[in-house]
Amino acid sequence: MKAIKIGVLTIAAFILINNQYSVASVQPGVPNIKASIARGKELYLLQCLACHQIDGGGVPHLNAPLDGSANVKGKDKAMLIKIVLNGLKGAEIEGESYSNVMASHKDLTDQQIADILTYVRNAWSNKASQVTVAEVKAVRAKLK
Template sequence: MKKTIGGLVLLIALAGLQSFKGKPVQAPKPAAIGKATMDRGKRIYTQRCLVCHQVDGGGVPHLNAPLDGASLVQGNDKTKLVRIILKGYSDRVEIDGEYYSNNMTPLADLNDQQISDVLTYVRNSWSNRASAITPAEVKAVRAKTK
């Protein structure tokens, strides 16, 4: 009984913290990602990424990194993702404690919108749920990596 009453008091106290001056406090939601962005991103993924990273985003063990559930994909460091698309990589790469050795060719021929679309698609497919990457963010990284 003691724990229940204490828990109830805690819940009431937390509910009181949920509002300030009568306004509920809510965590900001990521901006909605439009169907057109996801469709364009899926098209690019199918044409340019699927062979190595697979239909399910699972990659190929020890060769091609998985995209589904990878901290690199879902994380806040969008710059690193954009840089990988622009520059590719030829070294063995470590992601979430696993190593992948297949080279990734640069996809710098894609324009800022295309890179934005495909990365937003990847960051919001399978089990991934992350914020969109904008063309402006891609443009800024491209300008710094020339």
Template structure:
């Protein structure tokens, strides 16, 4: 075999790929598997929840009877995204009866949260406490926010 420039180049790249390449590719895969967009949204949402929601709805989403509703597998949590988004922005000022119960506390409004923060916290709620509903996107929050302002 004639060792010319081209062969040297091929050998160089082959050597660069064999050892360190294998390890870092594995690490990269590991990272991607752990940090899917859904997982990142849920993690970010948990931070918002811990700061603003946990005092009433509790760490396991169970709430407290008569005061704060449970967020575990209720119709409104698993159901209509629009109502959920509106509930976070405007607060649940209507004191609607939820699953035939009335609650003494008032759900405070959080219009100051960004579209992404609201999407994340609702995605966290919809994917935690045994809930298995679809994620909520920042674009969906943006749409509802614009509708509320009209």
């Protein structure tokens, strides 16, 4: 009887410690990429969907695709941040030109831009490192 009680207590303690461990493993100060992607997806649906489409495929000759784009997946995150802040027009992207104009989105916060770009870099077939608030802040400061 006593052995069973101790066994049950051990299991209970194990579950408790394990749960605490999983909560503690989200390190403070280190941006959580999964949470950023989830917030970014919500923002994408509001801010970018109309032109870049649900599948990130854009619209031929009108709006550039974000899925599979070497720029979107690339190392030059500052360039992507600049495009969102300033908008873009008349640029040739991978040999294609687009007749629509991408408006500036500088009213979005640094956090919102970091989340949207982290989402588009990890949506559809894309897989790339996250964009941080500090990176957006640095680019915004330079553009002023």
